[in-house]
Amino acid sequence: MDALPRLTAEQTAERLGVKVETLYAYVARGRLTRVRTADGSSFDPLEVERFAATRRRRAASPPGHSEGRPLMVIETTFALIDDGELTYRGRPVGELAGERFETVARWALTGEWDPAARFVPGAGLEAARAVAACLPASAGDRDRQLVAVSALAAADPLRASLDPAVIASATERLVAGMVEVVPERGTDPTSRATAAHDEHMGHGERIGLAERLFGRLSPTAPTGADLALLNAALVLLLDHDIPISTLAARAAASARATPYGVVVAGLGALDSPLHGNASRAAYRLLERVIAGDDPARAVADAVVATHGPVPGFGQPLYPDGDPRARILLGMLAADDRHAVVTAAVDAASRVIADRTGAHPNVDLALGAVALATGMGDDAGEVVFATARTVGWMVHALDEYAQPPLRLRPVGRYIGP
Numbered sequence: 001m002d003a004l005p006r007l008t009a010e011q012t013a014e015r016l017g018v019k020v021e022t023l024y025a026y027v028a029r030g031r032l033t034r035v036r037t038a039d040g041s042s043f044d045p046l047e048v049e050r051f052a053a054t055r056r057r058r059a060a061s062p063p064g065h066s067e068g069r070p071l072m073v074i075e076t077t078f079a080l081i082d083d084g085e086l087t088y089r090g091r092p093v094g095e096l097a098g099e100r101f102e103t104v105a106r107w108a109l110t111g112e113w114d115p116a117a118r119f120v121p122g123a124g125l126e127a128a129r130a131v132a133a134c135l136p137a138s139a140g141d142r143d144r145q146l147v148a149v150s151a152l153a154a155a156d157p158l159r160a161s162l163d164p165a166v167i168a169s170a171t172e173r174l175v176a177g178m179v180e181v182v183p184e185r186g187t188d189p190t191s192r193a194t195a196a197h198d199e200h201m202g203h204g205e206r207i208g209l210a211e212r213l214f215g216r217l218s219p220t221a222p223t224g225a226d227l228a229l230l231n232a233a234l235v236l237l238l239d240h241d242i243p244i245s246t247l248a249a250r251a252a253a254s255a256r257a258t259p260y261g262v263v264v265a266g267l268g269a270l271d272s273p274l275h276g277n278a279s280r281a282a283y284r285l286l287e288r289v290i291a292g293d294d295p296a297r298a299v300a301d302a303v304v305a306t307h308g309p310v311p312g313f314g315q316p317l318y319p320d321g322d323p324r325a326r327i328l329l330g331m332l333a334a335d336d337r338h339a340v341v342t343a344a345v346d347a348a349s350r351v352i353a354d355r356t357g358a359h360p361n362v363d364l365a366l367g368a369v370a371l372a373t374g375m376g377d378d379a380g381e382v383v384f385a386t387a388r389t390v391g392w393m394v395h396a397l398d399e400y401a402q403p404p405l406r407l408r409p410v411g412r413y414i415g416p
Helices: 009-016 020-028 043-052 103-110 125-133 142-155 163-179 191-200 209-217 223-235 243-254 259-270 278-290 295-306 322-331 336-355 362-372 377-399
Strands: 034-037 040-042 078-084 087-088
Touching: 009 020, 009 040, 009 259, 020 125, 020 377, 040 043, 043 243, 043 295, 043 336, 087 295, 087 322, 103 163, 103 191, 103 209, 103 243, 103 322, 103 377, 125 142, 142 163, 142 259, 142 377, 163 259, 163 377, 209 223, 209 322, 209 377, 223 322, 223 362, 223 377, 243 259, 278 336, 295 336, 322 336, 322 362, 336 362, 362 377
Parallel strands: none
Antiparallel strands: 034 040, 078 087
């Protein structure tokens, strides 16, 4: 561990959200260890992570001052996190993960359980593809999804309708369109996925959203287990408390933005290394371990590079471990073809468990799934955005029924 990269005092203070003077107070009290060199003090990044995960909350803020969490409590009617488990309308996500994503999504939007539900893109798809094709070569698949939302909105004459039935139908078309604008990576999706689809779902219905998305994220032909894995990821990411992207979506709905505007707001907030993009860093961490790098070195480098949490580990809502990660990593471990990725997950997890006590979260699972199935390091972002679009709309439907502009905060001036 002596050869691992270390954090400077400034980096450590930034990670902990404290002043440098407070950091040195922790050192004086023996709560953190520093090493003095000619270049200044340095800190073990994994010890800092352990301390960040376990230190007590700071004293209550002075009246009128907010540290940002929690800003407010928003009542929700779909997802519940209780006693370390996630449920959708009282049904454990572990049970729902084996159901077709479209079925669960339609149930979330309308309350109707339809095993035959299919999401089909509507008018505007060709325009959306054309707009996405105009993006520069540096654009990613989620960039294509973002611009596609505006193109699909322009083609919908009922885009401003707040009727729940119209919104639910528009959401299904939108999600299907967001998948279709991502370029194909492999062969024709129908011929490629038919056999795997039959193995996955046990019947001969035409291919669904997970099958189509797989062919746009991976050049490899999927097995039934691969499709079940991607489908489960979509279901598990559909909704989850009130993360920042959901808050943005609800704030837009509170101002009576159109459903498409709600999705644009959510996508904007999702585009963050601390939220929707976190699986990319987790993917790269696992990739290094698979390539033969020492797991402790790879983890420490990731902490130093991000000045933040170890990518893919820790979830404050699940102190004993993220159930979504357990489900996906369990499915991955059950497939011998993915033993190398599972071994990398285990190696990194041991380092983190020994040094910080943190458990894998859904971002690590997404990175592992993408790596195991031949997808790129940004695939988890696309899966996240595709699934969570349904969740944002579930929240928007709820918010549209509330008094308008109720989520507009009041600023408190503290300037000169």
